[in-house]
Amino acid sequence: MFQNIKENDKYKNLVNGKWINSENNEYIEIKSVLDGSTIGFVPAMSQKEVDFVLENAKDAQKKWRETSIDERANILYKAASILEKNVGVFVESMIHEIGKDRKSCKSEVLRTADFIRYTADTVRTLENTCLTGDGFYGGSVKKTGIIKREPLGVVLAISPFNYPVNLSASKIAPAIAIGNSVVLKPSTQGSICGLHLVRVFEEAGVPTGVIQTVTGKGSEIGDYIVSHKNIDFINFTGSTDIGKRITSKANMIPVILELGGKDAGIVLEDADLDHTASQIISGAFSYSGQRCTAIKRVLVEEKVHDALVDKLLEKIKTVTVGNPINDNFDVVPLINEKSADFVMHLINDAKDKGATVLYGDKREGNLIYPTLVKDVTLDMELAWEEPFGPVLPVIKVKDYKEAIDIANQSEYGLQSSVFTKDMDKAFYIADKLEVGTVQINNKTERGPDSFPFLGVKASGIGVQGVKYSIEAMSRPKITVINL
Numbered sequence: 001m002f003q004n005i006k007e008n009d010k011y012k013n014l015v016n017g018k019w020i021n022s023e024n025n026e027y028i029e030i031k032s033v034l035d036g037s038t039i040g041f042v043p044a045m046s047q048k049e050v051d052f053v054l055e056n057a058k059d060a061q062k063k064w065r066e067t068s069i070d071e072r073a074n075i076l077y078k079a080a081s082i083l084e085k086n087v088g089v090f091v092e093s094m095i096h097e098i099g100k101d102r103k104s105c106k107s108e109v110l111r112t113a114d115f116i117r118y119t120a121d122t123v124r125t126l127e128n129t130c131l132t133g134d135g136f137y138g139g140s141v142k143k144t145g146i147i148k149r150e151p152l153g154v155v156l157a158i159s160p161f162n163y164p165v166n167l168s169a170s171k172i173a174p175a176i177a178i179g180n181s182v183v184l185k186p187s188t189q190g191s192i193c194g195l196h197l198v199r200v201f202e203e204a205g206v207p208t209g210v211i212q213t214v215t216g217k218g219s220e221i222g223d224y225i226v227s228h229k230n231i232d233f234i235n236f237t238g239s240t241d242i243g244k245r246i247t248s249k250a251n252m253i254p255v256i257l258e259l260g261g262k263d264a265g266i267v268l269e270d271a272d273l274d275h276t277a278s279q280i281i282s283g284a285f286s287y288s289g290q291r292c293t294a295i296k297r298v299l300v301e302e303k304v305h306d307a308l309v310d311k312l313l314e315k316i317k318t319v320t321v322g323n324p325i326n327d328n329f330d331v332v333p334l335i336n337e338k339s340a341d342f343v344m345h346l347i348n349d350a351k352d353k354g355a356t357v358l359y360g361d362k363r364e365g366n367l368i369y370p371t372l373v374k375d376v377t378l379d380m381e382l383a384w385e386e387p388f389g390p391v392l393p394v395i396k397v398k399d400y401k402e403a404i405d406i407a408n409q410s411e412y413g414l415q416s417s418v419f420t421k422d423m424d425k426a427f428y429i430a431d432k433l434e435v436g437t438v439q440i441n442n443k444t445e446r447g448p449d450s451f452p453f454l455g456v457k458a459s460g461i462g463v464q465g466v467k468y469s470i471e472a473m474s475r476p477k478i479t480v481i482n483l
């Protein structure tokens with residue numbers, strides 16, 4: 001049975017199989033983003049403690065890589081069940097720690113359990129195909145190469161605040177499935193969820209040292225961990241700024257980076273406007289737009305601009321707003337004051353430059369009401385910046401060619417949506433867009449988690465998704481038999 005790790009109000013770290021307190025007795029107070037109450041403390045780990053963790057990770061990996069794929073898969077199946085059974089513990093932590101409503105917290109946890117199971121299934125299937133035993137003849141008939149995939153060693157998993165369970169497990173599960181050990185550095189606001197998650201894997205039977213956590217502020221210990229000699233791979237999700245910093249510090253350490261986005265919803269004149277508006281509103285405002293894959297701008301052909309804006313205005317009125325302690329709401333308070341200030345800055349900059357606010361533009365503390373802005377032009381920050389908040393700019397374009405052009409001018413390249421009934425045009429546009437994924441007649445979204453997921457340009461490096469993550473966190477080793 002999963003044990004709640006709360007003990008004397010201090011959340012201990014799982015380090016080499018022991019739940020430790022901070023060596024220096026230095027803790028970070030984690031406060032509820034909803035009412036400011038203290039929800040716990042996590043150790044602010046010192047460089048010495050980080051060294052200790054990484055030594056353990058190196059040692060533990062040597063044994064872990066010798067375990068069979070079956071053994072690892074069985075632990076993952078167990079972890080998925082333990083996670084599912086304890087969904088309530090996670091939901092209660094998440095509501096306060098990251099301000100997500102109960103329904104969305106629950107769905108994040110359950111989708112993560114599915115992801116872990118899917119990882120176990122996948123690693124088993126891959127075992128029969130490309131992980132071991134793949135062989136080929138080359139050069140002469142006397143030469144046979146046997147290819148085996150090897151783990152890389154110690155994977156540093158760094159996760160963001162917005163999906164603290166899913167975006168930690170999506171790194172941990174594939175990494176350990178192929179025989180790596182993992183050091184998780186969760187987002188500070190989200191670290192209690194991260195610690196709970198690691199506890200799940202521990203209880204499922206992951207051996208000592210194979211998964212450990214490092215807690216502490218990224219701004220203080222981040223540079224030290226990402227450039228540590230014991231790290232063999234960095235799997236990071238977060239902002240583009242921190243992603244860029246990591247690549248500059250992590251000299252030659254391979255990375256996967258999942259970064260920011262400015263996903264466009266491109267609307268053509270023949271689109272089903274009711275469906276389009278529903279998809280755009282849900283894509284833009286769920287969890288207050290604090291999703292990498294939120295729709296962050298609309299590019300609409302001029303012929304249907306006014307009709308679409310009317311529909312968006314009608315549908316935005318159905319977006320629910322409030323404190324998730326009380327009920328399930330689409331729009332909830334943002335993660336912190338700085339984020340709310342930034343969103344308001346983008347709205348004000350757009351207004352100053354001539355944009356029209358049709359709805360919203362109201363703030364109570366860190367809660368910003370869903371805001372719809374039209375007449376957005378390319379000189380406004382709102383046209384280019386990722387707000388990570390509940391504001392949707394609408395940009396009128398002459399035709400779909402101009403939409404492609406503006407979409408591609410963004411520094412980001414995560415996803416885009418195209419709304420049209422004309423499949424030829426949809427495929428043409430999909431082909432031209434510089435993004436990792438194009439959704440046709442659907443909002444932008446990551447799920448299902450079994451799909452490959454990637455960003456191009458400033459939205460990322462590398463590909464995530466179970467099979468791809470396993471491949472990224474391993475390498476082929478060829479042994480040649482010379483007869």
Ligand code: NAP
Binds near residue numbers: 187
């Ligand atoms: P963030 O500020 O970049 O933080 C992400 C993680 O990096 C946190 O764990 C943070 O720790 C850590 N960190 C901070 N400074 C660091 C450093 N110098 N070295 C190493 N790690 C460091 O991002 P966020 O605010 O949590 O998340 C929002 C951003 O993530 C948005 O831009 C969003 O688009 C992006 N995101 C992308 C995806 C995707 O799949 N493409 C998914 C989700 C989110 P602390 O919390 O201690 O600072």
Ligand code: G3H
Binds near residue numbers: 162292445
């Ligand atoms: O923030 C990024 C998450 O990976 C978004 O996932 O689009 O399935 O909600 P989602």
